[in-house]
Amino acid sequence: MDDDSRTEHWERRTEVPLGVASLLFLAAYAVRVLALDPSDAGQVLCLAVLLAAWAVFALDYAVRWRLSGEGARFVRTHWLDTLVLLLPLLRPLRVVRVYEAVLHRHGRPRLALHARVIVYAGLSVALLGFAGALAVYQQEHAEPGATIRTFGDAVWWTCATLSTVGYGDVSPVTPVGRLVAVGLMACGLALLGAVTGSFSSWLLQVFSQEDEPTREGPGDAEGPPGK
Template sequence: MTDTPLARWERHNGVVLAVASLVYLAGYAVRVLGQALPEALRALCLALTLAAWAVFIVDYVVRRHLSGRRWPRFIRTHWLDTLVLLLPLLRPVRIVQAYEAVQRRQNEPRLSLHARVIAYAGLSVTLLGFAGSLALYQQEHMAPGADIRTYGDAVWFTCTTLSTVGYGDLAPVTPLGRLVAVGVMACGLALLGAVTGSFSSWLLQVFAREGERPPEHAPEASRRDTD
């Protein structure tokens, strides 16, 4: 295991980033869905959301410093982290990194890693669907001529889009709503590809092991041929 300062930082701050992500998502959800809540509570949720975002920024800056790379190169090599920093609701998209880890370990036993990728994909779909539905509802429910009027409509649209089904009964009408929909489409395709590729690779690994296993009655058949 790599023991560089950057690797130690990434190992030790995982829990903090996970908590900050949940705080950000919860604060954003209350701001979007709790229109009737007292303004003081909504202001508190906004403060928590901004604080969580500040944690993401500090982590990004520290990792750039520990990497020893200049800003242009760090941004190019960590484009996904940069995108997630600008759009914190996309943090579940980090499933791509887990999928890349699977691809890099082709010569090692990976069954547990396959299972971890699939489980992480399921969690990411849930979080991404929740975040996407919130963003869609925020942009669409008050727009003139909008199809997505309730949060239930937003959830239905997000589920059909993430699953790449796309019934077409609902569609966003605002520019930002359509941009969110495009992001949900892209994430749905990426997650589906990650899970399908991981599961297919696991099946091929199982079939390869089965093919290398000698037949159970091979010695008996050999003795009969000799007699």
């Protein structure tokens, strides 16, 4: 059994537990940030869950480092994993991969490529947006001069940012909040790219089938843009 297959084996075995840990991490973070009346017990429990989940992530990183047999180069070649370890709020993206794996295991027929891209992009953006809104709310809500005062404001601002609309009626004022915002803008650009690219390639595909127009053709053609 060589290194690659052992890494693969490890990744297949840990997929679901890591996905669950990611969701727990996000939930504990959300409770910590949003709890209106922070009782000591609840806060401590949340902190414990956060640390435990992060320990699981670190363990997974360490095992995969070991299995790769790469030494110090691993940090650079797997820079994405390193980044996610340091910024565990990006972790929930893993859930998208777990969702794919679970669908696969249950023998569900896979969606068409365009639908899959839209579903995955939507799921990723929803998770990242939720994590981003939490982080910005935590940074901003107590700041003097802040316009993001409630979690509702933070969600509203996140939606305006991810769609690249950007009203600017509320916007972050702290350096950390703005750093999160820049990350969300990049997500917005990528989302736009996913929607547009998906639509464009779907159109091209329909187009190449247009020579033999059938009744299903146009109905199908209304799929992606349909709300």
